[in-house]
Amino acid sequence: MAITANEFYKGIFGQKTYKLSIDSGCTCPNRDGSKGFGGCTFCSETGSGDFTASRDLPISKQIEFAKSLVAKKIGSKNKNPKYIAYFQNFSNTYGCPEVLIKKYNEAINEKDVVGIAIATRPDCLNTEILQGIKDLSNKCFVQIEFGLQTSNQHTVDIINRCYHNEEYQDAVKKIHSINNKIHIVTHIIFGLPAETEVDMMNTVKYAIDSKTDGIKITNLYIVKNTALEEDYERKSIIPLEKDEYFSLLKKAQILIPDNIVIHRLTGDPPKKNLIAPTWPFDKKKKLNKMKKLALIK
Numbered sequence: 001m002a003i004t005a006n007e008f009y010k011g012i013f014g015q016k017t018y019k020l021s022i023d024s025g026c027t028c029p030n031r032d033g034s035k036g037f038g039g040c041t042f043c044s045e046t047g048s049g050d051f052t053a054s055r056d057l058p059i060s061k062q063i064e065f066a067k068s069l070v071a072k073k074i075g076s077k078n079k080n081p082k083y084i085a086y087f088q089n090f091s092n093t094y095g096c097p098e099v100l101i102k103k104y105n106e107a108i109n110e111k112d113v114v115g116i117a118i119a120t121r122p123d124c125l126n127t128e129i130l131q132g133i134k135d136l137s138n139k140c141f142v143q144i145e146f147g148l149q150t151s152n153q154h155t156v157d158i159i160n161r162c163y164h165n166e167e168y169q170d171a172v173k174k175i176h177s178i179n180n181k182i183h184i185v186t187h188i189i190f191g192l193p194a195e196t197e198v199d200m201m202n203t204v205k206y207a208i209d210s211k212t213d214g215i216k217i218t219n220l221y222i223v224k225n226t227a228l229e230e231d232y233e234r235k236s237i238i239p240l241e242k243d244e245y246f247s248l249l250k251k252a253q254i255l256i257p258d259n260i261v262i263h264r265l266t267g268d269p270p271k272k273n274l275i276a277p278t279w280p281f282d283k284k285k286k287l288n289k290m291k292k293l294a295l296i297k
Helices: 005-013 059-074 097-108 127-137 153-158 165-178 197-209 227-233 242-255 283-292
Strands: 017-022 082-087 113-120 141-149 183-190 214-219 261-264 274-276
Touching: 005 017, 005 113, 005 261, 017 059, 017 113, 059 082, 059 097, 082 097, 097 113, 097 127, 127 141, 127 165, 141 165, 141 197, 165 183, 183 197, 183 242, 183 261, 197 214, 197 242, 214 242, 227 274, 242 283
Parallel strands: 017 082, 082 113, 113 141, 141 183, 183 214, 214 261
Antiparallel strands: none
């Protein structure tokens, strides 16, 4: 069985680590008009970073806020927690390289921050950003997360992703070429419009064949104020039911080799913005179901 993110991080840092969600202040090229407008049809108004502090706050204050959220969650279980600063919202390499690299460094210089994770798009890696990431990787653990979502070009067009699969493959090669210790994670969504089971399994295979180091899978959520909300209201898309989704995960698990880190198999959507499905709210039932299916240890 492939290892979990917890096992992976414990192997590196010797203990459990916690993600601190941070907003770098970026947008995406399929939002600002350089490649399109509106962003990916499933993406929330916050760029899928629904638990971050205000982007107007300095990085130190955002980290302070994120640590407070972690503290509420773990209580007194861990007296000396370690953290990974997670630049989560939108595309966190899409902006002024000098400004962004400064923010990355501010984050890793914060107390008990042992690494950095940067979520972005494969088409947002210019020369200066790549050099900045390379320099960071010589100081600390670096994780780069790409939102592939699907390898089906028809679906790519439907969800307004606005980059080609070849750009994803090229980006993975670029990151590995500057430092093969950089950990690459690929995001995949099951249940996208018009997708079949074959499409979803092909996306998993595609990410693995492209040499990703880790995978995050989640089911499609219908979130308020997105293009998908309109599709849902027209009944042109039906979210996956729980058993249907877990059946797909079980089939995907067979495809994932032991050297790939499974970072996520379900998500935690914010209740205030989620329209459907509602079954992910019951975290205990989700975890029990995954254990029963041997999806997690």
